[in-house]
Amino acid sequence: MKKLSMLSVLMAVFTLLFSQTSLAACGEIVIGSAISLTGKYATNGVHAQKGYEYAISKIKENGGVKIDGKCYNFKVIYYDDESKGDRAATLAERLISQDKVQYMLGPYSSGMTKAIAPVTEKYQIPMVEAEGASRSLFNKGYKYIFAVLSTSEQYLASTIGLAASVAEKNGKSPSSVKVAIAVENDPFSLDIRAGVLDDAEKFGMQIIIDEKLPRDLSDMSAILTKVKLLKPDLLVVSGHSKGAATAVRQISEQNVKVPLIAMTHCEATDVTGKFGDAANDIVCPTQWAETMSYEDPIFGTAANYESGFKKAYPEYKGRQVPYQTAQASAAVYVFKDAFERAGSMDKEKVRDALSATEMQTFYGNIKFSEAGNNIAKPMALRQIQDGRYNVVAPAEFASHELNWPRK
Amino acid sequence: MDQILGNIGLLIDYPVVNLKIVLDGVMIGALFALAAYGLALVWGVMNVKNLAQGDFVIAGGYVSWWLVEHGFPALLGVPVAFIVMWGIGWVIYKLVISRVIERDLFTSLLATFGLAIMMAQIMNLMFGSDTQSVDLGYPTLHFFDGFIDVPIAKLIGVLMASALAAGVIVFMKSSRMGQAIRATAQDARAARVLGIDTEKVYAFTFSLNSAICGAAGAIIVMVWIIQPFYGISYSIRAFVIVTAAGLGNLPGVIAAGLGIGALEQYGAHIFGIGYQQAVAVMLLLLVLLYRLIQQRRNRQVLK
Structure with missing residues (x-):
């Protein structure tokens, strides 16, 4: 009898202690992420990680995630996938089976996402990803992957439309436009190429150069010489940071005159900071720009996000916040929204809530298709004008006129 | 196939392009030759x-880039990268290379492969x-209607590379x-018997190689781009050049370096x-095949 009462007193004390702590602080929702912190994708992997962390701290400031009247904060377990696909898959497996993670945030790059998606699918773990844009991620019937960004074949496809409208304005037929393509031989850039080819075919444009860049590119003078000889009206380059850096440098050195030049990864490479005037009038696609008019209650407007992020991470001062960071933050925000609508920590309920997402964020509208890609947000094109990135297409978001032809 | 024929057609229609390709190739080949010469030295x-x-x-490229950033x-x-890489080369010799020389x-392949991975990750x-x-901000010279372009930065780079090569040649010929x-x-x-401190010679040679590479890297960062994982492509080219030219054949190394630069540009x-x-890799295969056939005639014991 005595023993029993002792036990009950102890139990009472414990419950008291326990309930007190849960009143004082919010609970934790643990999310896993294998992301490239070293290796060739490390630059953007770190951009994305900072985006995740910034969103987590912003959500915490705004009272956390409210599920069933209780509050929770996100906590992410990161593993470094060393920019290697097989490593990423192993780490995803480890996060799920050893760390017992129930939800995942995506890695950086389409390749890594492709490596992880079969694993999350197998264990039925919902994953919101922000950095894998390859369209091949969304034609395999995956049910647990949700991507906040526009898919990669949309990245530069709009430059074809832009070139066509310029041609029409000048009294020429769009089919007279000659296109040169130089893309890296990786899934992301090949999707970009596919998108460009599709749209060029619609207008009946002629592809006069179509080359694949090697992974360790540091010299593309051979392509640019051909560009000089064949005089295309549009040059499309996609080769991550090294492609952008090499292209900008050598286009100016070789004095290559193409009326419209479009390339990816301008911001991530900091082409304006590195090459100054040489980068002028180049057109760059972006998932997001801080001048766009989207907003939400957590981050405010796109411009608020930019200034808030720079305050939290002073190393970004004086340069553009990359869209890779913004979309990573949006992914965390989508999770918060889904948890609150699901009203439960059950991963199936969270998945269903994710699939019903329809919201506006500072990053753009988000609504997922059956396949999990975001169908509510268009890609924007920005032109570097006197060292500044100004949105020139699509027309409804354009803040500036396109400088054409490029000098 | 059509594209290949079209590209060859361009070379014939615009002969001046050939000159440009050779020039571009020779300029990058000069830097390959530097790295290859260092390799031949250590190998030999x-x-x-x-x-x-x-x-x-x-x-070496990062040393130079870091200086410019500051x-x-x-x-x-270029000189600073030479000196800093000399020091790093000496430390690496003492820590790693001195232990594998006689093995x-x-x-030695495994040790230096490990070293390559370590260095890239660090x-x-x-x-x-x-x-x-690094953008020097110098203008570019244009000839032949703008078809030939020689950035002054590239010109300076090649001149520095030649000066360095000449310096090393004179040093090897005339100094003690x-x-x-x-x-x-x-x-x-025999050298040891005659009183040469070979340990010192080894340390010196390896440091010199490291310094030459460092200076080449400092030139490369002014003209092309660098990235921590780009080392392997310079290693491959250095091996191709040394295999093609043979050890201890400096004019051969330089000629092979320039030739490989030009051939790569043609290939591209x-x-x-x-x-x-x-x-470059195809060339390595061909050279190895040729050497193999050559050696069938004069079989000897492998050391």
């Missing part, structure tokens, strides 16, 4: 096949995986240490830029 003197050769080049003039990068081929941690370059290095390369045991033009490095 110490019988160490240094797989980290390209990573020394990239490290407000020093870009051209200072068999695979030990640079990645220190400087990030961004591609970096140069003689000692050559003597050690010919017969280390005709087959597409994705095959630029494939041309």
Whole structure:
């Protein structure tokens, strides 16, 4: 009898202690992420990680995630996938089976996402990803992957439309436009190429150069010489940071005159900071720009996000916040929204809530298709004008006129 | 196939393009030749096949880039990279290379392969995986209606590379240490008997190689771009050049370096830029095949 009462007193004390702590602080929702912190994708992997962390701290400031009247904060377990696909898959497996993670945030790059998606699918773990844009991620019937960004074949496809409208304005037929393509031989850039080819075919444009860049590119003078000889009206380059850096440098050195030049990864490479005037009038696609008019209650407007992020991470001062960071933050925000609508920590309920997402964020509208890609947000094109990135297409978001032809 | 024929057609229609390709190739070939010469030196003197050769080049590039980031003039990068990489080369010799010199081929290959991975990752941690370059801000000279372009920065780079090569040649020919290095390369045991401190010669040779690579990297960062994981492509080219030219054949190394630079540019033009490095590797295969056939006639015991 005595023993029993002792036990009950102890139990009472414990419950008291326990309930007190849960009143004082919010609970934790643990999310896993294998992301490239070293290796060739490390630059953007770190951009994305900072985006995740910034969103987590912003959500915490705004009272956390409210599920069933209780509050929770996100906590992410990161593993470094060393920019290697097989490593990423192993780490995803480890996060799920050893760390017992129930939800995942995506890695950086389409390749890594492709490596992880079969694993999350197998264990039925919902994953919101922000950095894998390859369209091949969304034609395999995956049910647990949700991507906040526009898919990669949309990245530069709009430059074809832009070139066509310029041609029409000048009294020429769009089919007279000659296109040169130089893309890296990786899934992301090949999707970009596919998108460009599709749209060029619609207008009946002629592809006069179509080359694949090697992974360790540091010299593309051979392509640019051909560009000089064949005089295309549009040059499309996609080769991550090294492609952008090499292209900008050598286009100016070789004095290559193409009326419209479009390339990816301008911001991530900091082409304006590195090459100054040489980068002028180049057109760059972006998932997001801080001048766009989207907003939400957590981050405010796109411009608020930019200034808030720079305050939290002073190393970004004086340069553009990359869209890779913004979309990573949006992914965390989508999770918060889904948890609150699901009203439960059950991963199936969270998945269903994710699939019903329809919201506006500072990053753009988000609504997922059956396949999990975001169908509510268009890609924007920005032109570097006197060292500044100004949105020139699509027309409804354009803040500036396109400088054409490029000098 | 059509594209390949079209590309060859362009070369015939616009003969001046050939000149441009050769010029571009020779300019990058000069830097390949520098790295290859260092490799030949270490290979010939110490019988160490240094797989980290390209990573020394990239490290030199980062030394120069770091200086520019901290407000020093870009051209200072070349001598400073030479000196800093000399020091790093010496430390690496003492820590790693001195232990594998007398061992068999695979030990030295494994050790330097490990070194290459280590160096690339350390640079990645220190400087990030961004591609970096130094913009000298010099103008570009144009000839033949703008078809031939010679950036003054590239010209300075090539001149510096030639000056360095000339300096090394004179040093090897006339200085006391140069003689000692050559003597050690010919017969280390005899050199030791005659009172040459071969340990010192080895340390000196390896540091010199590292310094040459460092200076080449400092030039490369002014003209092209560098990234922590780009070392391997310079290592491959250095191996191709040395295999083609043979050890201890300096004019051969320089000629092979320039030739490979030009051939790669032709390959890139005709087959597409994705095959630029494939041309170098194909050449290596051909040279090895040729050497193998040559050696069938005069069989000998492998050391």
